[in-house]
Amino acid sequence: MSRRGVSTTRIALIYPELLGTYGDGGNAIVLERRLRWRGLPVERVDVPAGSPVPEGCDIYLLGGGEDAPQVLAADGIRQNRAIPRAVHGGAAVLAVCAGYQVIGQSFPSGGEIHEGLGLVGIETRRSFAGPDAPPPGRAVGDIVVEPDPRLGLPTLFGYENHAGRTRRLPGCQGFPLGTVRRGIGDGSGGAGAAGAAGGGAGGRAGGTAGPDDGSSSAGTDGIVDGRVLGTYLHGPVLAQNPALADLLLTWVHGTLPPLSGPPETVALREARHRALTAG
Numbered sequence: 001m002s003r004r005g006v007s008t009t010r011i012a013l014i015y016p017e018l019l020g021t022y023g024d025g026g027n028a029i030v031l032e033r034r035l036r037w038r039g040l041p042v043e044r045v046d047v048p049a050g051s052p053v054p055e056g057c058d059i060y061l062l063g064g065g066e067d068a069p070q071v072l073a074a075d076g077i078r079q080n081r082a083i084p085r086a087v088h089g090g091a092a093v094l095a096v097c098a099g100y101q102v103i104g105q106s107f108p109s110g111g112e113i114h115e116g117l118g119l120v121g122i123e124t125r126r127s128f129a130g131p132d133a134p135p136p137g138r139a140v141g142d143i144v145v146e147p148d149p150r151l152g153l154p155t156l157f158g159y160e161n162h163a164g165r166t167r168r169l170p171g172c173q174g175f176p177l178g179t180v181r182r183g184i185g186d187g188s189g190g191a192g193a194a195g196a197a198g199g200g201a202g203g204r205a206g207g208t209a210g211p212d213d214g215s216s217s218a219g220t221d222g223i224v225d226g227r228v229l230g231t232y233l234h235g236p237v238l239a240q241n242p243a244l245a246d247l248l249l250t251w252v253h254g255t256l257p258p259l260s261g262p263p264e265t266v267a268l269r270e271a272r273h274r275a276l277t278a279g
């Protein structure tokens with residue numbers, strides 16, 4: 001039974017035309033499959049760009065996007081208060097990259113600061129290094145995150161490509177999704193906060209580990225606030241991290257029967273682990 005006492009879990013994919021960079025729509029497919037493989041009914045609700053977001057869904061998925069589409073998406077989603085109301089009623093949110101920025105208080109685009117949904121106490125800027133420091137380069141490449149132990153998750157693998165840097169605001173509820181072991185993530189913690197040049201416009205050469213200055217400071221990625229989870233991990237993140245998919249499903253569904261595999265995902269994770277965490 002899902003959280004509303006009905007048998008079908010409704011998964012809303014929000015504005016995939018605007019928030020779909022790097023196949024984030026695949027996160028809906030992963031959630032759908034993992035319910036079906038357990039014999040549980042699921043309904044996928046595709047919400048086309050610009051249309052009002054429905055309130056009665058159990059999981060809302062917001063993907064990544066370029067700056068201009070991201071503004072359009074935020075404006076469209078703000079037409080109503082469906083997502084905040086659904087979250088209040090127990091729904092879960094997975095917000096990736098642009099989606100992660102959009103669920104915060106504010107984010108940059110086109111030289112201006114735009115209002116986010118205010119679901120979580122974070123803000124995104126091009127840089128937090130101050131007006132005299134050069135802004136950091138785009139964060140581009142593989143990202144590996146050690147999740148907060150409270151989540152009981154294995155290492156998370158993904159891909160990131162974003163210019164924005166994100167930080168928690170004073171009084172922010174919740175906690176970071178995890179510690180960045182490779183890549184940039186929020187890029188606002190530890191040495192990354194200094195906003196050093198990093199990989200420049202083309203991103204990090206060779207996927208060098210660490211925050212913007214290439215050191216190994218303990219930067220963080222993402223936020224978990226109640227059932228709202230934001231992250232810079234594209235990929236789509238749930239395809240590479242099925243345990244994260246199951247965490248979202250248990251938030252809205254309660255305990256689920258265990259599900260191993262699929263074998264392809266196990267092999268993928270082993271390969272990612274070998275390639276990205278060696279040394």
Ligand SMILES: NC(=O)CC[C@H](N)C(=O)O
Nearest residue numbers: 064065097098162163164
């Ligand atoms: N990949 C993305 O979603 C990018 C988010 C945002 N437009 C940025 O560059 O920071």
